[in-house]
Amino acid sequence: MFKDLNPILHSQLRLAVMSLLISVKEAEFTFIKEKTNATAGNLSVQIQKLKEAGYIEVVKQFRDNYPQTLCHITPAGIAAFEEYVASLQGYLGGRNE
Amino acid sequence: MKEAEKPMTEQESLALITAMINKAKETRHDTGLAAIMWGTVIAVCSLVRLSELQFNYRLPFDIYYLTFLAVVPQVYFSVKEGKERKVKTYGEDFFDYLWIGFGICIFLMIFITSTMFSDLNPAAAAYRESSGNSFAFRLNEYVSALFLLLYGLPTFVSGISMKFKPMLWGGIFCWVACLVTLYTPGKIDLLLVAVSAIFAWLIPGLIMEKDYRKAKKEIARQHV
DSSP, X not given: OOOOOOTTTSSHXXXXXXXXXXXXSEEEHHHHHHHHTOOHHHHXXXXXXXXXXXXXXXXXXXXXXXXXXXXXXXXXXXXXXXXXXXXXXXXXXXXXX | OOSSXXXXXXXXXXXXXXXXXXXXXXXXXXXXXXXXXHHHHHHHHHHHHHHHHHTTOOOSSOXXXXXXXXXXXXXXXXXXXXXXXXXXXXXXXXXXXXHHHHHHHHHHHHHHHHHHHHHHHHHHHHHHHHHSSOOOOOTHHHHHHHHHHHHHHHHHHHHHHTTOXXXXXXHHHHHHHHHXXXXXXXXXXXXXXXXXXXXXXXXHHHHHHHHHHHHHHHHHXXXX
C-alpha cells in the first residue's frame, strides 16, 4: 500500500513554492512570483496555507521604505517535502515494477 | 501558473519539483563588476610598477595605494548587489565569507611583507658596510610568489564551486605563475602578476558581466 500524497503539497503552486524554497535560504515574495508565474493574489493565498501548515515562515518588513515579504522553509517543511518526494518515488517505482 | 487547482500526476509533480529546483539554481547571477575592477586594478598596479623599473622613473605616490582606494567601489558594489538581491542561496554566504577572508589575508600579507622589508633593510645595509660585499638575498624576488599563492586560493575555490571554468583555470594560472616567479627576475614577476590578474579576475569578470546582462534581458523578455 502506498501512503497518500500530502494534500498540502500535492498542489501545483504550493509544490512549486516549496521546491523553490527548499533550494534557497530565503526568497522574496517577488522572486517566488517571478519564478512561478503566479498572480500575486493566488500566490498570497497559497503561501498563507503553507504558513498555516507550519511549512514555511513569512517575515514582513520594510526595506528602503518599501514593504518586503521574505519566505523561508521550516524544518517541518523540509521533513514534509522529503516525505512527499519519497512517496512520489514509491508510486513511480511501484508503477515501473 | 493557473489560478485553478488542477490535479497532478506523480510524473508531473516530479517534473515540477525538478523544474523549480533548476530555476532556483539559475538564480545566482554575479554582475562580475568586482572581478573586473580588481583584475584591472592589480594588472594596472603591476604594469605601472614594471614601467617604473623598466624606464627608470618614479611616480610621486606608490601605485599600490590604488588597491586601498578600490575598497570604496567594492563596498558600493556589495551594498548595491545586496539590495538588488531578491533571494539568498546557501552558497552565497560561503562565497561572501571566502572573499572577505581573502581580502583580510591580502592586507595582512601587505603588512607582513612591509615589516619584513623594514627589518631586513638595516641588516642588509650593515652586512654591506661590514663585508663590502653586496647582500645576495633579495626579498622582493619572493613577494610576488606569496601574493600569487593567495590570489589562486579563492579564485580556484570559487571557480570549482560555481562550476565556472574561466575562474577555475584563472586560479590554477595564479599557482603556476607563483612557482614560475621563484625563478624569474622581478620585472618578469610583475608581468606575471598582471597576466594572472587578467586571467583570474578580469576575463572571468567580463564573462560574468555578459552572462548577467543576458539573464537580465531574458527575465525582462519573459515579463513583457
